[in-house]
Each structure stands twice: as structure tokens, then as C-alpha cells.
Amino acid sequence: MKGFIGKLLKVDLSKNNINDEPLNEEFAKTFLGGAGYSCRYLYDFLDKNTDPLSPNNILMFMTGLLCGSNAPSSAKFAVCAKSPYTEIWGECSCGGFFGPELRKAGYDGIIIKGTSDHPVYLEISENSSELKDATDLWGKGIQETSQILKEKSGSNLTRVACIGQGGENLVKYAIIASEEKAAGRTGMGAVMGSKRLKAITVRGKKRIYEPADPEGFKEAVKKAQNTINSAFTTTMYGNIGTTAGVDLWNITGELPKKYWTMGDEWEGAYKISGNTAAEKIVVKKYPCFSCSIGCAKKAIIKEGEYKTNGEVESPEYEALAGFGSMILNDNLESIVQANILCNDYGIDLLTTSSTIAFLYHLYNNNKIKSEDIDGLKLHWGDIKPVFEFIRKISFREGIGNLLAEGSDAFGKRFKINQDEIATVYGMEVPYHDLRSNFGMTIAYALGAPRGPCHNSCDMCTILLGIPLDEFGIEYIDKFKDDEEMAIMSARLQDLRAIYSSLTMCVFANPKPSTIAELIDTSMGIDCDIEKLKTLGERSYMMKRLFNLRMGLKPSDDRLPKILLKPLEKSEAAGKSPDFQKLKKFYYEYRGFDLETGKINEEKLNALGLDNL
Amino acid sequence: MVKMLTEEWVKAFGDAINKNPNYKPSALTWEGDMLLVIEPSGKLDHEVRVFLGLYHGECTEARLVKEGEEVETEYIMAGPYVNFVKVMKKEIDPIRAIMAGQLRLEGNMANLMRHTKAAQEIIESLGMFKTDYL
Numbered sequence: 035m036k037g038f039i040g041k042l043l044k045v046d047l048s049k050n051n052i053n054d055e056p057l058n059e060e061f062a063k064t065f066l067g068g069a070g071y072s073c074r075y076l077y078d079f080l081d082k083n084t085d086p087l088s089p090n091n092i093l094m095f096m097t098g099l100l101c102g103s104n105a106p107s108s109a110k111f112a113v114c115a116k117s118p119y120t121e122i123w124g125e126c127s128c129g130g131f132f133g134p135e136l137r138k139a140g141y142d143g144i145i146i147k148g149t150s151d152h153p154v155y156l157e158i159s160e161n162s163s164e165l166k167d168a169t170d171l172w173g174k175g176i177q178e179t180s181q182i183l184k185e186k187s188g189s190n191l192t193r194v195a196c197i198g199q200g201g202e203n204l205v206k207y208a209i210i211a212s213e214e215k216a217a218g219r220t221g222m223g224a225v226m227g228s229k230r231l232k233a234i235t236v237r238g239k240k241r242i243y244e245p246a247d248p249e250g251f252k253e254a255v256k257k258a259q260n261t262i263n264s265a266f267t268t269t270m271y272g273n274i275g276t277t278a279g280v281d282l283w284n285i286t287g288e289l290p291k292k293y294w295t296m297g298d299e300w301e302g303a304y305k306i307s308g309n310t311a312a313e314k315i316v317v318k319k320y321p322c323f324s325c326s327i328g329c330a331k332k333a334i335i336k337e338g339e340y341k342t343n344g345e346v347e348s349p350e351y352e353a354l355a356g357f358g359s360m361i362l363n364d365n366l367e368s369i370v371q372a373n374i375l376c377n378d379y380g381i382d383l384l385t386t387s388s389t390i391a392f393l394y395h396l397y398n399n400n401k402i403k404s405e406d407i408d409g410l411k412l413h414w415g416d417i418k419p420v421f422e423f424i425r426k427i428s429f430r431e432g433i434g435n436l437l438a439e440g441s442d443a444f445g446k447r448f449k450i451n452q453d454e455i456a457t458v459y460g461m462e463v464p465y466h467d468l469r470s471n472f473g474m475t476i477a478y479a480l481g482a483p484r485g486p487c488h489n490s491c492d493m494c495t496i497l498l499g500i501p502l503d504e505f506g507i508e509y510i511d512k513f514k515d516d517e518e519m520a521i522m523s524a525r526l527q528d529l530r531a532i533y534s535s536l537t538m539c540v541f542a543n544p545k546p547s548t549i550a551e552l553i554d555t556s557m558g559i560d561c562d563i564e565k566l567k568t569l570g571e572r573s574y575m576m577k578r579l580f581n582l583r584m585g586l587k588p589s590d591d592r593l594p595k596i597l598l599k600p601l602e603k604s605e606a607a608g609k610s611p612d613f614q615k616l617k618k619f620y621y622e623y624r625g626f627d628l629e630t631g632k633i634n635e636e637k638l639n640a641l642g643l644d645n646l
Numbered sequence: 647m648v649k650m651l652t653e654e655w656v657k658a659f660g661d662a663i664n665k666n667p668n669y670k671p672s673a674l675t676w677e678g679d680m681l682l683v684i685e686p687s688g689k690l691d692h693e694v695r696v697f698l699g700l701y702h703g704e705c706t707e708a709r710l711v712k713e714g715e716e717v718e719t720e721y722i723m724a725g726p727y728v729n730f731v732k733v734m735k736k737e738i739d740p741i742r743a744i745m746a747g748q749l750r751l752e753g754n755m756a757n758l759m760r761h762t763k764a765a766q767e768i769i770e771s772l773g774m775f776k777t778d779y780l
Contacts, residue, residue: 266745273755282762285672309756499742509742 035059036246037099037556038067039142043163045156047229048089048148052156052163057142063559064642067142068098069125070535070573072114073580075145077646082585086118086221087204087228089149095136095195095234096144098537102137102323103243103251105552106259107542109134109323111143111217112534117484118228119206119221119385119440120460122581125484126222127537128195129322129330130213135193138238146229155183155196155233160240168232172202175378176211183235196233197223198380200428204228205438207385207461211377214347215322215330218382220461220484246558254551258544263326267500271329271541272319276351277308284359287470287604288494291359292414293395294456294467297601302364302415306354311366316348327541333370340367342374349373355465356387361394363417372420379428388462389441390423392455402448408432453595459586461485466494468597470606471512473497475613476523479593480620483531483577489540491527504563505529505546515611520619528570535573572641575633578626579646588631591617647776651684651694653710655777660698660708662771669771670703673764677701678720678757680768681711687726689780694727698768721753723765731779733769740769 035057044055058075065071072094084090093115100108111133117124136144139160146156153168171179176198183194194212201208201223208223209216217223245251262268270278283289284303291300304310315335321328333348335341349357349369357363357372376383396402397412404411408426410419426434436444441462445455456463458479463486468474473493478486488494496502497512507525510518532549533540544552547563554561561569593613600610621628625637638644648655663669682696697717699707711717729748732738741762743749751758751765758765 264747266747266751269755270759274759278755278759281760285763304760307760309760312756499739499745501746 035062036244036558038062039137039140039242041141042143042145043141043158044145045163045165046148047146047150047154047165047231050150050165052165055145063557064569065573065576066099066532066535066553066569067101068096068535068537069112069114069127070531070576072096072112072125072143073123073573073576076114076116077576077580077583080116081583084116086116086121086124086225089147089229091115091225091228093146093222093225093229094143095146097133097137097142098535099556100536100538100552102134103245103255103556104324105255106262106544107322107325107327107539108536109325110537110539111136112537113210113217113222115222115225116584117220117222118204118224120485122459122584122586123484123577124220124222124225125534125577126217126219127534128210128212128215128217129325129539130193130215131323132193132195132212132236133537134323135236135238138240138242139236140238140240144234146231149228150230153230153232155235156231157187158234158236160238171232173199175199176380177378179233180213183233187235187237189237192235192237194233194235197226198378198428200379200381201227202232203428203430203438205381205427205430206440207382209380209382211380214320214377216377216382218384219487221382223380245556247555250555251552254548254555257548258542258552259326261544261548262542265500265543267495267541267543268327271327274308274312275316275319275329275331275348277311277349277354280307280351280354281309283470285605287601287606288467289355289359290465290467292362293360293391294596295395297604297607299604300359300362302362303359305364306358306366306369308351308354311348314366315370317345322539325539325542327539329541335367335370338367340371342370346370346374347377352384352465353387356384356391357417357420360387360391360465361417361420362414364415365417368417372417372424375421375424379424381424381428384464385440385462386424386427388456389437389444390420392441392444393423396448396450401450406433406448455594456596457486458482458593459485459590463597464488467606468593469601469610470604471497472515472519472611472616473512473523473526475515475593475611475616476520476527476620478597479613480523480591480617481527481578481624481626483527483574483581490530490534491523492530492540493523493526496526500543502526502529502543502546505567513609515616517619517623520616521623524620524623528567528574531573531577532566532570535569568641572643575637575641575643578633579643582631586631588621588626588628591631647778649778650780651690651710656696656708656710658775659696659772660705662774663698663705663708663768666767666771666774669764669767672767673700673703673761676703676761676764678753680721680723681717681719683722683724684730685724685726688728688731690727721751721758723749723751723769725749727780730772734772734777736773740766
């Protein structure tokens, strides 16, 4: 089948068995690869009783249709399984070079089941694949593990995806990292750790992206590239990164402060913003394969307490918010340090920082005491305890053992009302305050496939004015909580479901008709805008079906009061969406039953999902 | 009512920036002049450039740039005449116009992003006095 390699590597760690499995062409045609394909595949094997950290969970690394081609910003790979953190659909994606390298080695993806009886790593090349002993790597951080494996392979071009100590210790929100990019959310690193799979290395030399219509594909790539190159977001992310909006969002209320409780313009934001970082510490960008944006940055801190040993990853937006404004810490260099620690131990920065900020909130409201948290004292603005918590979580030491289970587990132990915890479906919400953009309500709490997510429904960016009208996504007032907002957000979820199948980056927004052309000319399946909409809705609904199978109920679509209580200041002062109203409109549009959450038959039939 | 793109209109624009209560607080640390490049479209058949001297929350100078005159500024905001008109008539939000590529913003990106609100208020000021469009 054009656009795909046509095979996946299947590994059974319990049996020490590796073989090739042919790509399911029907799944590929209907879900395009990536997370969509993975969800359809895993649906047949996982259910409500599957323990996510048992040998029965299946971990998939899956590239998308466009991965390895020169289509812009489409080199990600998806990592999917049942999430140990939320116990629903687990999905995250990672940029860098691992995905294209996997395709160069001759595979569209990897399916991993079972559990090894000792630490191993999987070495993949185009000629052979082998499980190797990783006892000497167990206990090492991500940087060191990657370096050792590259040296062992004899090539710096060998690509490594691995876990750190967080994954080994089954921190429920551990990450998998590759080339300083992370598959961050939903705890896929813990699944990998539970299988005692420390790393996967891949080296391929074939350049084999074969579109069905090479000339047409080339033309579509050119169109996509032109649109992306001329977009303001490309300039913004390329020059500054994801942190470019901090100064503005400080005023609009999108930047959360003091664990979601403060709307005032915070002076500290200017000290930590991406714009300050660009002037003070950023030295260069390091783009992913086939990306002309280059949102990720390298930084150097030349002196002081947080002096770095050469170039390190510069914090992205979620780090600045999580270790900055959420605890009112205005020391940029200290955030760089927290960022390095999370990424090297291999724990999700967003979940970690939100869980820790939750402790600051409780401590400063006299709901927990110092003795509850290993004697640490938490004062707003003081980041020092954060470093302790990051280490304790990663090694499950002391209170870290409970914190490794996340905010809800901590809240439950200390009898904190669920309405005071900024989680939905058991996962911490990203740092784009929904009170400043009501579209984020749907991103976080209405049928969100993997739980609260700013990538599967990035209304906060789209409603700045990115034109997607071809896909039926019109520009609307960000403070609307009506039927139109429900529909626009649902359509954006569908579009982003295509992205997660193509493994494209949401920062790249060619016209939807160009995306249809890319699919059409790559696979030769006669794709247009209407078919693109169906592909997106089908992928979205597949994840909904998966979640229903895992036991998701309409009552799980909820928001805690702490996220809905209107802020007193900022441009969003006094504003809060009517959640129940949005829920009703959203369910109606989606064809979800308000009592059971199930998708109506008409919709399933239309999408060809009626047999599931 | 002043005729758009005349010296009188440019002066009114500069005055409007200084009278805009939201501009000064958002631009207290802004240093760097801006050139508006209004490109031919609709009823405008030639390019018009407007120089804005901007320093610490004040518009220090506003004038039309003569044809052929070389001007260097820290920042440039450019776009077709019809898109500037849409913003002035509040048919489109200035940030949306920039994000959607209807207006282009060039210059030191870190400084611009720090002062997005100020850039927005400069454009908002265009709608704060009565204009007789072309």
C-alpha cells in the first residue's frame, strides 16, 4: 500500500519473540496510521479488566501516513496503550527523528506485548531486530541511557527512545523520550517500564517514502510548506517557541497563576516569559525532521546557581507555567533546572508541576502540614522544594510514592474535595485557562479522547485567528458557551484526530484541502474535504468507543469548581462557561446519549464503525 | 471626519494613540519606531507608508513617508488597504488579522511578543476617530 511500508514489528517480551506482522490495510485506509490505527488495533485486545501495568497491556509505537516524507512537520510518532494514569485511552506523540528512522528501517510501527523477566532494550535495524540485556542501563537517566546506546551502536545517527528512572519506578505519568523530545502524557513510560523495556534503538538506511502520485505529492507538499512558511505562528514559534505567548496570556488570563486562583497581572511573568528567555538564555533552535518551524530551543546559563553544563533544553510553555506562574516563581534559570530534572528522570512535566503546585495550594491554605510532606515547607515563589519533589516522585521516595500516583491520589489521602483538584478523568489539565477561552472547556472535559488535552482541541490557538474555515471551523468569540462553540470545538477535535493519525504537528496548519491532497496523492485514495471530515470524525469516535469499553461514563465529563470559579481580574474577569449547557450541545452534535454516553447507531453506521 | 491616508489623517492617528487610555500602560517599555505599509488593494492603487515614532508609551511622531524616501524602523506592520480598513471598522480583531496573515508584523519577535497588547492598541487607535475612507 502506497504511503506505508506495509509491516510492523511485533515483540512479545514474555516469550522473547520478535516477528513481522503485515500492516492491516483496511485499518490503514480508514485510520491513516498513528494513533488512529493504534486505537483500532488495540480495541480488539484491551478491555476494562486489562491492568495497564500488566503483561496484557499492549504498547504501540506507530508512525503516521506522512512520517518520513518531506511533508512539513509530520515526522512524529504516536505511542499508545491503555493508560495506567487514567485507565482510559492512552496516547501521546513525540517529534524528533525516531519515527522517520523507524520507517527507514522498514517498519510502520512496533507492537509490544508481554513483560520481560529482566531489563532489556530492543535494537532495530533494517536487517534484524534483537532484544538485548539492559541490566547495566537500568537506573540511569534518559540522557545517559541515550548516550550509551548511541555509543554502543557506533553511530550518533542511531535514534533512541527510552525511559528514565520514572518509568522504571512505574510513576503513573512517566514519559518516553527521544532525542530530547518527549511522548509526555498518559504514562506511556510507566507501561514501558512495567514491561522492563528500557529503550528502543533504531537505525535504518533505506529512503523509501513512496507516494502513489509522486508529482502530485510534491505539489501538495509545496503548497503546505508555503502556507506554513507564511504563517505568523511559524515566525512566533520559530523565533521564540511555545513560550511566546506568556506575556500576552498574563494579561488575558490564559496563563494560570497560583494554582488557578489568581487573575491579577503577575509581574513575574515578564521575568520568565519566552521573550525574556529568547534574549537571555536561548542560543539556537533544534527542529524535528522535516520541520521548518523549529519550536524547540536550546539554552545556556553561563553563571550563577543554575549554571548549565553546555547546551540544555530551554523550557517550553508548560514548564514556564507549571514551575513558574503556578507557584509564583519568577526565576527563569530555576525553571530550566526543573525542566532538565523532569526530562532526565523521565516524568511528565505538566503532571508533575501541577501535582506539586496543588501541594503549594493546599499548604498555603492550611489543608496540609509540613509533616504531611516529608517536612518540606512550601511558600509561594520558592522553587527549592520542587527539586526535592521531582526526585522523590521519580524514585518513589517518601511522600514521592504517593505523588507518583498524581494529584487525585494525594487529594484522596488527605480528604480534599475533588472540586479543589484541577484534574479531569484523573489527569491534570494543561495550562491554558478555560475561563479565558471557553473552547478549552471541550478540550479538557467533553469527550476528550485521552483526557484533558490542549493538542487534541487547541481552541486557545485557533481562536486567535488561524483560518480553518474549509473544515467548517469558523472564527467565533472565545467567550461563547453556546451551540456554535460546541460544534466548532468538536470539528477541531476531528481535525486534530487526523493530525494524530498522520502524526503531524499541530503547530503546522496547511489548508485542510492541502491535507486532503497530501493524503490523496500519498495513498491514492481519492480524498477531498468531505472525506477528510469523515476520516477525522471516525478516528475521534474510535477513541470514544475505546473509552466506553474502558468504562467511561457521562458523569466523567465534568470540571472541578476550581477551574470554573470566575477570576477577579484579567481580561477574563468574571467569566466562566456554562458547562452543562455546553455539554448538552456537545452531546447532541456528537450523537452521544446523555444517560449512557454511547454513540448513536446512525453515526456509527455513517462512519463504518457499526460492527464495533 | 478626516480623509484616509492624508497628512491630517496621520496626525489624527498619532493623536489617537496618545489619547488611547489602554496604549500607554501596555507600551511603557516599548522602544522602537514602526512603519505601517499600506499596500494597494480595493480603492488604493499605490503603496502608502506611515511612520510612527514610538517611545515608552508615547507616539512622538506620526507622518506620511514620501515616495522614494528610505526609512528604517524597528518594526513594520504591512498589509493590503482593505485589511487595514476591516480592522479599523472592527470587522476583524487586530490579533486575528495578524494570526490569519491579513496583516504582517516584522521586527524583533521577542520584543513584539512582549508588547502584543501595545501593538493591538496601536491598531485599535485607528478606529478611535472618524475616517472618510477612500
